[in-house]
Amino acid sequence: xxxxxxxxxxxxxxxxxxxxxxxxxxxxxxxxxxxxxxxxxxxxxxxxxxxxxxxxxxxxxxxxxxxxxxxxxxxxxxxxxxxxxxxxxxxxxxxxxxxxxxxxxxxxxxxxxxxxxxxxxxxxxxxxxxxxxxxxxxxxxxxxxxxxxxxxxxxxxxxxxxxxxxxxxxxxxxxxxxxxxxxxxxxxxxxxxxxxxxxxxxxxxxxxx
Amino acid sequence: xxxxxxxxxxxxxxxxxxxxxxxxxxxxxxxxxxxxxxxxxxxxxxxxxxxxxxxxxxxxxxxxxxxxxxxxxxxxxxxxxxxxxxxxxxxxxxxxxxxxxxxxxxxxxxxxxxxxxxxxxxxxxxxx
Numbered sequence: 001x002x003x004x005x006x007x008x009x010x011x012x013x014x015x016x017x018x019x020x021x022x023x024x025x026x027x028x029x030x031x032x033x034x035x036x037x038x039x040x041x042x043x044x045x046x047x048x049x050x051x052x053x054x055x056x057x058x059x060x061x062x063x064x065x066x067x068x069x070x071x072x073x074x075x076x077x078x079x080x081x082x083x084x085x086x087x088x089x090x091x092x093x094x095x096x097x098x099x100x101x102x103x104x105x106x107x108x109x110x111x112x113x114x115x116x117x118x119x120x121x122x123x124x125x126x127x128x129x130x131x132x133x134x135x136x137x138x139x140x141x142x143x144x145x146x147x148x149x150x151x152x153x154x155x156x157x158x159x160x161x162x163x164x165x166x167x168x169x170x171x172x173x174x175x176x177x178x179x180x181x182x183x184x185x186x187x188x189x190x191x192x193x194x195x196x197x198x199x200x201x202x203x204x205x206x207x208x209x
Numbered sequence: 210x211x212x213x214x215x216x217x218x219x220x221x222x223x224x225x226x227x228x229x230x231x232x233x234x235x236x237x238x239x240x241x242x243x244x245x246x247x248x249x250x251x252x253x254x255x256x257x258x259x260x261x262x263x264x265x266x267x268x269x270x271x272x273x274x275x276x277x278x279x280x281x282x283x284x285x286x287x288x289x290x291x292x293x294x295x296x297x298x299x300x301x302x303x304x305x306x307x308x309x310x311x312x313x314x315x316x317x318x319x320x321x322x323x324x325x326x327x328x329x330x331x332x333x334x335x336x337x
Contacts, residue, residue: 023268023271023275024282025232025267025268025269025270025271025278025279025280025282025283026263026267026282026285026287027268028266028267028268029264029265029266029267029283029286029287032218032221032266033210033214033218033263033266036214036217036218036221037211037213037214037218040217053220056217056220056221057224060221060224067268
C-alpha cells in the first residue's frame with residue numbers, strides 16, 4: 001500500500017501503477033486480479049441490483065478507463081483502490097440511469113400500444129388516437145348514444161369500417177360533383193367534426209360515471 | 210486465484226474478447242480459427258485454465274520491437290510457453306489483418322456500387 005504498512009492480502013498499488021505506466025503488457029491482468037473482485041463485491045454490497053452483471057460491467061469499465069488514462073490517478077490524493085471504487089460507483093450509477101431511461105421508454109411505448117384510448121384531455125387526444133375504425137367503434141361505444149343525423153351516421157360507419165377513399169365519403173355527403181381537392185377538404189372537415197363530437201360525448205359520459 | 214474470483218475474471222476475459230486492446234481478442238480469434246475450446250487452447254499454450262484467463266486479461270502486444278517483450282511479460286505472468294504463445298498470437302494477427310482487408314474490400318465494393326450511375330457501365334447495356 002502507498003503510505004502505510006502493506007498487509008499481505010492487499011495489492012501493491014505502487015508496483016501495479018508503475019507497471020501500467022511502463023505499459024507492461026501483464027499490468028492489466030495484475031490490476032484485474034488485484035482489484036476487480038473486490039470492486040464487484042463492493043458494488044453488490046452497496047446496491048440492490050436486479051441484474052448483478054451490472055456490477056461486473058461497471059467495475060470493468062472503471063478498470064478500462066484507468067488503463068486508458070493511468071495518469072489521471074494521483075496517489076497524493078488517495079489510494080488506487082479508492083480511486084477505482086469511486087470510478088466504479090460512478091460507472092454503475094450511469095449504467096443504472098441508462099437502464100432506468102431505457103425501461104421508461106419501453107414502458108411508455110407499451111402504454112401507448114396497450115391503451116385503446118388516451119385518458120387525459122379526451123377530445124384532442126382521442127382524435128389523435130383515432131387512426132383505425134376499431135378504435136373509433138370503441139369510442140362510439142363509450143360515448144353512448146348514436147348520432148341523430150343519418151348522414152353523420154353513414155360517414156361514421158365508413159370510418160369504423162376503415163374506408164379511406166374520398167369518393168365513398170363524397171357519395172354519402174353528396175359532393176361528388178365538386179373538384180377532388182374540394183371533396184377532400186369537406187370530407188376531412190366532416191370526419192374531424194365527428195371525431196370531436198364523439199370525443200366530447202365520451203368525456204361527458206366519463207364524467208357522469 | 211480463488212474459484213469465485215476465477216469465474217468472475219473469466220467472465221471479464223470473455224467480454225474482453227471483443228476488445229482488440231487485449232490478448233483476449235487475439236486468443237478468441239485463434240481459438241475460433243482452430244475450432245478448439247478453452248481447455249484445448251490452454252493445453253496448446255502450455256498453461257492451465259487460470260493461466261489462460263490471466264493471458265486474456267493482458268494487453269495485446271505492441272507491434273515492432275516491443276512485441277516480444279510484451280508477450281514475454283504476458284507469458285511469464287500466466288505461466289504459458291512463450292514460443293507457442295507467440296505463434297498463436299502471430300496467427301491471430303494474420304487472421305485479424307485478413308478479416309480487416311476483407312471488410313475493407315467489401316466496403317470498397319459497396320461504395321463502387323453506390324457511386325455508379327444507375328444503368329451506366331453495365332455490360333450488355335450498350336447493345337452490340
